[in-house]
Amino acid sequence: MKNSVTIKDISRASQVSITTVSRVLNGLSRQYRISEETQDIVKAIARELNYRPNQTAVNLRRQKSYSIGLIIPSLSNPFFSNIASIVNHELRKRGYSVILTDSGEDEQTEIEELDLLLDRQIDGLIVTPSGSSYDHIEKAYNNGLPTVCIDRYFEATSVPYVATDNYQGAYELTTHLINYGHTRIACLQGVHHVMPNVQRTKGYQQALADHGLTTYYIGGTNFSEENGYTETHRLLQRKDRPTAIFALSDTIALGAIRAIREYGLIIPKDISLVTFDNAIYLDYMAPAITSIVQPVNEIARVSIRILLDKLEKMDIPEFNEEKVTIEPKIVYRDSVAKV
Amino acid sequence: MKNSVTIKDISRASQVSITTVSRVLNGLSRQYRISEETQDIVKAIARELNYRPNQTAVNLRRQKSYSIGLIIPSLSNPFFSNIASIVNHELRKRGYSVILTDSGEDEQTEIEELDLLLDRQIDGLIVTPSGSSYDHIEKAYNNGLPTVCIDRYFEATSVPYVATDNYQGAYELTTHLINYGHTRIACLQGVHHVMPNVQRTKGYQQALADHGLTTYYIGGTNFSEENGYTETHRLLQRKDRPTAIFALSDTIALGAIRAIREYGLIIPKDISLVTFDNAIYLDYMAPAITSIVQPVNEIARVSIRILLDKLEKMDIPEFNEEKVTIEPKIVYRDSVAKV
DNA sequence: TTCAAATGCGCAATCGTTTGTTCAAATCTA
DNA sequence: TAGATTTGAACAAACGATTGCGCATTTGAA
Numbered sequence: 001m002k003n004s005v006t007i008k009d010i011s012r013a014s015q016v017s018i019t020t021v022s023r024v025l026n027g028l029s030r031q032y033r034i035s036e037e038t039q040d041i042v043k044a045i046a047r048e049l050n051y052r053p054n055q056t057a058v059n060l061r062r063q064k065s066y067s068i069g070l071i072i073p074s075l076s077n078p079f080f081s082n083i084a085s086i087v088n089h090e091l092r093k094r095g096y097s098v099i100l101t102d103s104g105e106d107e108q109t110e111i112e113e114l115d116l117l118l119d120r121q122i123d124g125l126i127v128t129p130s131g132s133s134y135d136h137i138e139k140a141y142n143n144g145l146p147t148v149c150i151d152r153y154f155e156a157t158s159v160p161y162v163a164t165d166n167y168q169g170a171y172e173l174t175t176h177l178i179n180y181g182h183t184r185i186a187c188l189q190g191v192h193h194v195m196p197n198v199q200r201t202k203g204y205q206q207a208l209a210d211h212g213l214t215t216y217y218i219g220g221t222n223f224s225e226e227n228g229y230t231e232t233h234r235l236l237q238r239k240d241r242p243t244a245i246f247a248l249s250d251t252i253a254l255g256a257i258r259a260i261r262e263y264g265l266i267i268p269k270d271i272s273l274v275t276f277d278n279a280i281y282l283d284y285m286a287p288a289i290t291s292i293v294q295p296v297n298e299i300a301r302v303s304i305r306i307l308l309d310k311l312e313k314m315d316i317p318e319f320n321e322e323k324v325t326i327e328p329k330i331v332y333r334d335s336v337a338k339v
Numbered sequence: 340m341k342n343s344v345t346i347k348d349i350s351r352a353s354q355v356s357i358t359t360v361s362r363v364l365n366g367l368s369r370q371y372r373i374s375e376e377t378q379d380i381v382k383a384i385a386r387e388l389n390y391r392p393n394q395t396a397v398n399l400r401r402q403k404s405y406s407i408g409l410i411i412p413s414l415s416n417p418f419f420s421n422i423a424s425i426v427n428h429e430l431r432k433r434g435y436s437v438i439l440t441d442s443g444e445d446e447q448t449e450i451e452e453l454d455l456l457l458d459r460q461i462d463g464l465i466v467t468p469s470g471s472s473y474d475h476i477e478k479a480y481n482n483g484l485p486t487v488c489i490d491r492y493f494e495a496t497s498v499p500y501v502a503t504d505n506y507q508g509a510y511e512l513t514t515h516l517i518n519y520g521h522t523r524i525a526c527l528q529g530v531h532h533v534m535p536n537v538q539r540t541k542g543y544q545q546a547l548a549d550h551g552l553t554t555y556y557i558g559g560t561n562f563s564e565e566n567g568y569t570e571t572h573r574l575l576q577r578k579d580r581p582t583a584i585f586a587l588s589d590t591i592a593l594g595a596i597r598a599i600r601e602y603g604l605i606i607p608k609d610i611s612l613v614t615f616d617n618a619i620y621l622d623y624m625a626p627a628i629t630s631i632v633q634p635v636n637e638i639a640r641v642s643i644r645i646l647l648d649k650l651e652k653m654d655i656p657e658f659n660e661e662k663v664t665i666e667p668k669i670v671y672r673d674s675v676a677k678v
Numbered sequence: 679t680t681c682a683a684a685t686g687c688g689c690a691a692t693c694g695t696t697t698g699t700t701c702a703a704a705t706c707t708a
Numbered sequence: 709t710a711g712a713t714t715t716g717a718a719c720a721a722a723c724g725a726t727t728g729c730g731c732a733t734t735t736g737a738a
Contacts, residue, residue: 057724396694
């Protein structure tokens with residue numbers, strides 16, 4: 001932008017020093033005993049000239065950028081774009097900008113983007129890590145950058161996190177299937193090493209074990225539709241077909257549905273299907289799919305609270321919980337039948 | 340971040356001036372005749388200290404931020420989050436950061452967020468305007484800020500834009516319904532004043548007119564599911580029920596489906612349904628919904644090209660087209676029956 | 679009347695870079 | 709060998725703000 005007006009212009013027009021202008025505009029008049037008269041003049045001229053401080057200059061001087069980095073694995077996944085949306089709103093309300101980046105589920109990209117964010121002097125970081133290592137995140141955290149992991153996290157580090165209680169959710173949903181008489185319950189998983197996947201499969205297995213059942217099947221490699229499709233395809237060719245499928249994400253569930261249809265099977269008559277996450281469209285499928293709804297709003301808000309705590313009162317002893325899991329809920333729909 | 344290393348540290352450690360360090364690190368060694376030896380020393384130390392330039396300082400000095408503002412109406416709408424995802428990737432590849440904001444379909448918010456972006460000295464702007472006025476956008480544009488509207492735009496200004504040919508898409512899809520024998524075709528619209536909505540309703544009406552039919556019904560106020568639901572509800576109570584519904588967005592279509600189900604009607608046997616946009620889930624509904632697929636990728640890419648043209652070769656005469664509409668395609672699925 | 683305190687504001691350094699200009703030393707030219 | 713040219717690098721001024729400190733005046737108290 002060309003003709004942007006600076007504090008100097010105001011100084012010139014109002015015949016006071018830039019120091020005074022700065023103080024008036026920053027509400028420090030009282031503290032520095034600037035007369036009402038001077039204040040009025042400065043403010044009037046600032047308004048007239050439509051002055052807005054150059055944030056770059058402010059940030060440099062203040063050594064603070066009022067911006068938060070947000071790294072998510074994929075904007076085109078509704079779960080993450082919802083989180084991004086909420087985080088964005090909440091932080092903006094509090095005067096922070098959000099610099100959003102999408103790592104594309106790639107750890108190397110994530111590392112590079114974190115560096116770029118650090119170059120931009122972000123004041124804080126919210127990240128859903130894509131990879132299985134966390135050196136870069138831990139390093140930033142230990143360097144004093146307020147950081148919180150969201151949805152995915154690592155147990156071996158002290159970096160704060162907020163996530164759904166994935167174990168509990170999976171446990172309950174699997175139990176639900178068992179209660180309906182299912183014994184051959186297949187679990188279609190996503191990226192193996194990420195915490196939600198780990199916890200969900202664990203919950204699934206434990207529920208089976210607690211009911212005296214053995215794990216029937218765990219397969220899959222990532223959270224894509226394609227993966228759900230091929231895995232289901234494979235399953236349906238077995239002699240001992242599953243009576244129920246537990247997809248560990250919406251996208252996997254979509255793939256499962258496609259395969260099930262190709263086989264001419266009807267949900268839930270021939271096979272039951274449940275999923276994690278709760279995309280809006282699950283309600284509109286025929287039949288509507290029973291799923292676990294993650295408390296996205298709460299996750300986002302708690303993350304921000306933790307972040308702002310660190311950001312704004314660095315001094316106060318850390319009394320608050322910094323590793324939070326939140327209970328999910330099951331929404332019972334029409335995709336599960338008794339056997 | 341505390342102990343971040345600056346150019347001064349390198350200067351000190353390498354015993355050369357900060358000027359020289361800066362030049363070496365910026366690849367200006369040749370131009371300023373820095374000896375190979377000095378170069379090696381400086382580079383070695385920079386690497387060793389893991390130096391990364393403070394972008395805030397660079398930006399201030401260079402009067403350039405290498406960041407682009409992106410304003411969209413709603414991140415939780417898959418259409419926009421897809422756009423955001425692509426824009427983000429493409430710009431990042433070219434060395435720009437994206438500062439994303441979500442106006443929540445509110446014009447006032449949009450205006451405020453634009454101001455905040457300008458404060459941050461963005462080099463360019465991509466915006467999907469939410470409101471019906473465009474003073475703020477035009478002003479920024481005329482002030483020299485490379486700007487492009489995406490998806491939504493205004494005809495009365497010279498601000499460049501890239502959008503789907505909404506008129507054409509609606510015209511063709513309506514014609515498709517007419518060819519299948521439908522005459523009572525209802526149109527469920529979204530926010531009235533935005534260009535896509537205007538063009539879509541126009542296309543719908545013109546197609547009817549061209550086939551000697553009169554407009555049956557246009558109703559609705561916004562792109563929400565709720566709106567689709569209440570409008571459809573209203574329609575289904577009429578004596579002369581529509582034989583087909585044209586929803587102007589996916590979300591509206593979802594609402595329509597909900598209402599249709601409540602009435603115990605079957606798509607497409609009892610009523611046909613088509614929609615604009617092409618969310619992934621349309622394929623998985625029962626039946627799959629015929630829809631118009633917007634060339635999201637192309638829209639995003641063309642916008643960026645226009646933006647970068649302005650950004651990087653401001654001098655070159657504007658030879659390129661700056662107002663672009665792109666033809667959409669229809670994906671025929673199973674939600675339309677002959678009458 | 680005198681001096682301390684209060685009032686009102688400006689100087690100049692600083693944040694971390696980039697960059698136009700200058701300048702000494704080394705090398706070349708004739 | 710003297711002057712011109714090249715080489716290699718540093719000085720210092722920006723960019724647009726914030727902020728510690730200082731310094732006239734004016735006011736108040738004794």
